[in-house]
Amino acid sequence: DAKTTQPNSMESNEEEPVHLPCNHSTISGTDYIHWYRQLPSQGPEYVIHGLTSNVNNRMASLAIAEDRKSSTLILHRATLRDAAVYYCILRGDSGTYKYIFGTGTRLKVLA
Amino acid sequence: NAGVTQTPKFQVLKTGQSMTLQCAQDMNHEYMSWYRQDPGMGLRLIHYSVGAGITDQGEVPNGYNVSRSTTEDFPLRLLSAAPSQTSVYFCASSYGPIYSGNTIYFGEGSWLTVV
Numbered sequence: 108d109a110k111t112t113q114p115n116s117m118e119s120n121e122e123e124p125v126h127l128p129c130n131h132s133t134i135s136g137t138d139y140i141h142w143y144r145q146l147p148s149q150g151p152e153y154v155i156h157g158l159t160s161n162v163n164n165r166m167a168s169l170a171i172a173e174d175r176k177s178s179t180l181i182l183h184r185a186t187l188r189d190a191a192v193y194y195c196i197l198r199g200d201s202g203t204y205k206y207i208f209g210t211g212t213r214l215k216v217l218a
Numbered sequence: 219n220a221g222v223t224q225t226p227k228f229q230v231l232k233t234g235q236s237m238t239l240q241c242a243q244d245m246n247h248e249y250m251s252w253y254r255q256d257p258g259m260g261l262r263l264i265h266y267s268v269g270a271g272i273t274d275q276g277e278v279p280n281g282y283n284v285s286r287s288t289t290e291d292f293p294l295r296l297l298s299a300a301p302s303q304t305s306v307y308f309c310a311s312s313y314g315p316i317y318s319g320n321t322i323y324f325g326e327g328s329w330l331t332v333v
Contacts, residue, residue: 138317150308150324151261158319194260198317204249204268205276206316208261 111195111209118215119185127180127212129195134175138198142169142180144191145211151194154180190216220244224309224325231299231332239294239328241309249312249320250292254278254305255327261308267292268315299332306330 112130119125131140141156155162155169157178162169168181182189192211198204225240243250251266253276263276267286281303283295292311296303307328314320 135317139319141316141322143322148327150310150327151322152324153321156319156321192260196316198315204315205251205263205266205274206322207263207277208253210260 110207111197113193113195113209113212115210116213116215118217119182120217121187122184125182125185125189125214127182127193127214128177129179130177131195131197132176134197136175140169140171140175140178141196141206142167142178142193143196143208144189144193146188146191151208154193185214185216187216187218190214222309222311222323222325224307224328226328227326228329229331231296231330233299233301233332235299237296237299239296239307239309239330241292241294241325242290243292243311243323244290245311245313245323246289247311247313247323248289249314250286251276251310252282252284252292252294253308253310254303255308256305264294264307296330301332304330304332 139156142154143151145151157169170179192213194211222243248269252264253261255261262278265284267273273284309325310322312320312322
């Protein structure tokens with residue numbers, strides 16, 4: 108199974124950048140890397156995804172290592188509303204369609 | 219465009235009762251799945267479907283049944299509820315597989331308590 112490893116928790120001060128790492132050393136060569144976040148008492152929501160090169164959108168940036176064995180979600184200026192659990196997601200088993208959520212990183216933003 | 223709709227939002231069951239959690243999407247998505255999330259934990263895949271008539275098991279399928287008779291609906295049935303099934307249940311859908319870059323859309327969740 109493809110497996111992701113993320114730190115359990117991280118803290119950031121408001122208005123400062125946050126780098127959330129994810130290790131996925133068993134990723135298949137052509138699988139996209141996805142990031143979702145879950146605000147308290149809500150369902151997960153899409154943040155960003157990418158394949159090989161770095162990606163940017165209005166919410167965040169995604170930096171993917173050249174060997175694709177790790178990636179980093181970058182929130183350029185953390186706000187209190189960014190406090191959530193962030194999940195890095197891959198396909199669960201090669202050759203199947205299911206995808207597995209890990210335990211994620213709980214981000215705490217300090218005012 | 220309602221997205222992914224789950225019903226009911228809250229439910230209390232007695233041990234041994236059966237019930238069905240409903241999930242419907244109006245985005246013509248082929249891929250649908252059910253997750254459960256226990257307090258303070260991540261999401262665990264229960265069952266998933268890649269199209270009408272096709273379902274498969276996830277990580278924690280025991281005690282649950284699914285069927286996919288239409289593209290729009292993917293109900294989750296609890297056969298004989300147990301306290302261990304107290305959890306929040308999320309339904310999700312996507313146009314295609316995530317590994318191809320498709321985005322997953324989640325419902326708002328169904329809070330289930332089994333007493």
